[in-house]
Each structure stands twice: as C-alpha cells, then as structure tokens.
Amino acid sequence: MARTVLWKLNAKIHKPMYAYIARRADDDVLFMNWAYEEDPPMALPLDPADEPHRYPIQLYHATATQNGDLAGKRILEVGCGHGGGAAYLTRTLKPAAYIGLDLNAAGIKFCRRRHQLPALEFVEGNAEDLPFPAESFDAVINVESSHFYPHFDRFLSEVTRVLRPGGAFLYTDVRQWFHCEQWEADLKGSGMHIVSGREINTEVLRGIELNTSQWEAVWDRLAPGFLRPVGQAPTKGARIYRDLQTGKQSYRMYCLVKS
Template identity: 25%
Template sequence: MTSEPIRFTDGAGYDRFMGVWSRLAGQEFLGWIAPQPGLRWLDVGCGNGAFTQLIVEQSAPISLVGIDPSEAQLAFARQHPLLTSVEFVNADAMALPFQDAAFDLAVMPLVIFFVPQPAQGVAEMARVVAPGGTVAAYAWDMEGGGFPYRDVTEALSSVGRATPMPPSPEASRFEVLRDLWITAGLRDIQTRAIAVERTFGDFDDFWNTFLGGPSAGQALTAMNEEERSGFRDLLRARLQPAGSGPITLSARAHAIRGTVPGP
C-alpha cells in the first residue's frame, strides 16, 4: 500500500479505464433498485458522468444532481450532450451542500471506498433523502478480488511496485456495507453481488486502456523505459499466454440499498 492519493483528473482517460466498467455494473445495479420515473436523484461521486448517463437514459429523473470533488471530471461530464440538464456541483461526499430531504434517491457508484469516512458519507446521503426514499451504492469487491484490474496490481506487486489504494477498501465488503447502512438508520436493507465481464480487442487495447487510469497508470509513469517494457512483457505473458487474440476480464461488485424511515 502507498500513501500517495489516487487522483482523477483526466475525464476521457478515466472513461476508457473505468467508465465502461461502471456502465456495465451500473446497468445491473439500476435494474436491481428499479426506481420509479420522475424522482429527484443525487449521484454522489459522479466523476465524469459515466453512471449519470445511465440514470438519464434508463430512469427518467425529474431532476438530477451530480457531485464530485474533481472539477476536471465535472468539466468532462458537462460536455456530454445527454447531461446538459444535469446540475453538477463540486462538493465533498462527507459534507453534501443540500438541505434535508432534498432528494428521493441518492446513489454512490464505485465511490464509497474512496470516502475517508464512509459512515459520514452514508449518513449524509440518508440526511438529504426524503422519508421513504432510497440510499444505494455499489463498489468493487476490493478485498475479495473483484477489482477489474487486479491482474495489473498483482503483477506490479510482484515486481515491487505498489499501486495507490483507496482510503477505505474494507467498505466494499458486504458486512461493512450493511453496518454502514444500519448505523445511518436506514431500513429494509438488501444486498447483492454484481458480476460483469469486459473484452479488449487485443493486448495493446488493454495496455493503452489502463495506462490512462489513475492507479496502475501512476505506477507505470514512475518506471523508466526499460522497466516499463519488461513489465509489459510480464503482464502480456500473464494475460495472453497464447500470444494474441482478445482478452476478457471479469469483475465483481457488491451492491446495497436501504430506505430512509418515515418521521
């Protein structure tokens, strides 16, 4: 583990690195929480708008607000033609700048393990959602091997290179998520696992995709050319032992939802 923070500043690079994965898992997630149309939505940690797009496309919100601490990510999201009606706010998940009961549904997609104090983040979502509304999240199973690029982080570790880790990886476990929702006073709590796969055309497609990411990409940037070339060969042997062809990776997320109790 390293203390260097993971920074999200390249909206386009992040979309290729994680946005595709976010939408794959997000479609399953939205189908599971099955929201009614015409709700007031809050997307906490919306990033570059990958999941926000799904909300617009599939859930017909009457209003939608996305918050994120990265202005660069928000700038990318604001440029998307589907998101022109979305209000994007630069804000902290642990101190949401909204009144109590301002929304009908708050979601935190692939974000909770990045929140330094997850309990505060969940409590804030519960505060701003009206009684009877839903607070929900999904997160890669970081400690159970569910992260999409676990092969990369394991290969980096084998050559003595640490990758930046989120501050709260334990918050992706079912038992921790459930405790967070209970502590926030939420009711009717349900959980489920979401498994997804993504296929890359070839190794170059895969390599160029994760180079743009904020975690392993930072570790590779710190290597010299010879080290990077050697690591590329190592990773290719691990992921593509046949030497060519597409590469299919799997990932697993844990999802949770709960209801804000009435007065």
C-alpha cells in the same frame, strides 16, 4: 492495522491519478468503473454510441434499478466521475432531475462540457458534506466510489439526511476482505433499512473479461509511465481481477431505504 494503512495510502495515490486522467481524457472516456455482466447476458438495448461502454453501463443500470422506476424522481449521484453513468441514466430512466456530484474539479469540468442534457446538472462537492438541504432527493446513487472516502460513516449520514422518507440509496462498491465486517456494520448503522445486498464478484469478473480490450485501449492512451506502477486498469489478469477471483476483495451491490 498495516493492511488498513496500505489501503488508505492506495486511496491517496488514486485520487490525484484520477484527476490527472480527467484532465487528459478524450470525449470517449466516459466511465471509470469496472464492469458487470450477468448469466444469461443482460442484453440491454443500447444506442450505437453507448455500445462500446456496455459493461460499465450495465453496472450502472443494475445498481440504479434495484428499487424500481426512477422516472419523474429527483436523483443525486455522489462520485459521478466522468459522467457517463449520469448521462445514460438521465436519458434512459427519465428522472425529473439528476445531479452528479464529484470532488474532482477537473472531472466536473469534463462532465459539464461533455454531457449537456436538460435534466442533468453537475456540481463539485464533498461526499461527506453534501451541499444540499435535508430531504432533497428521492434516490442517491453511488457506484464504485465510496472506498476512497476517508469517513464512510459520515457519507452514510449525509445520504440519510438528503434522502426523503421512503427514498432509496442505490449503491455498489468493493472492499478488501478485512474491511467487509466494518462495511456491513456501517451500513446497518446508517439509519436506513437494507432491502437487499449481494456479492457480485462473479458478475464483475465476467464484465471485466468482456471489457478488457476497451480498458486496455484507454489505459495505454492515458496512463504515463510514472502511473503504471501505482495504478492499474480493471483488466483480465490484473491484480484487482485476481483479488476478486480469490475473494481477497468483495464487490457488493446494495439497496437501502430511508424510513
């Protein structure tokens, strides 16, 4: 019980922290997720402008391509953050439409200014009450965001509602070890079929190691002194890095499909 209270308190602290960072962010702060690298390396071909963000991009790419091609499809990303993943996937995977949704008004303002692409749109909204009709999307993407949602089961219900039959929920996130059993139970009870699911701690740790200098530069620039005790960047040696190493946290990637 105490662990759950601490986890919820941590989420409440991080929400205003991310809003604060979004208001201060320069145009190069496009990703807030951790990182990902395989062995052998993924070696995604990237434009020079994308190369500094290689390891967060690879987490997006691996998540979004779990169920095949997204070309010509209608995509919703819930929890789009600073929109770097949405812009990358729109440019490279060629969906017919890509909508990025986030509760953070400052983040959506940033996204609308920074990412202007013909098929890409950003909407302020609640993950637990999606402002879209039923069966509106061919795929829903969610990257490292759902652990902040107060009612994960409501979010899954909304994902199921807005997906078309045969649509895919392409998902990756992290949980403390003591939440993993309930996490799995919620996914299995979502009304969607789990096509694949795996722990990716090793790949995320490898990505963090390779991306540490990038995150340190961003964190030093954006995080004032009062945020340092409560927030931390995903860097080698940080607590979140150590927790992945020891198994105190489990980072997983899933593909679910609506019948």
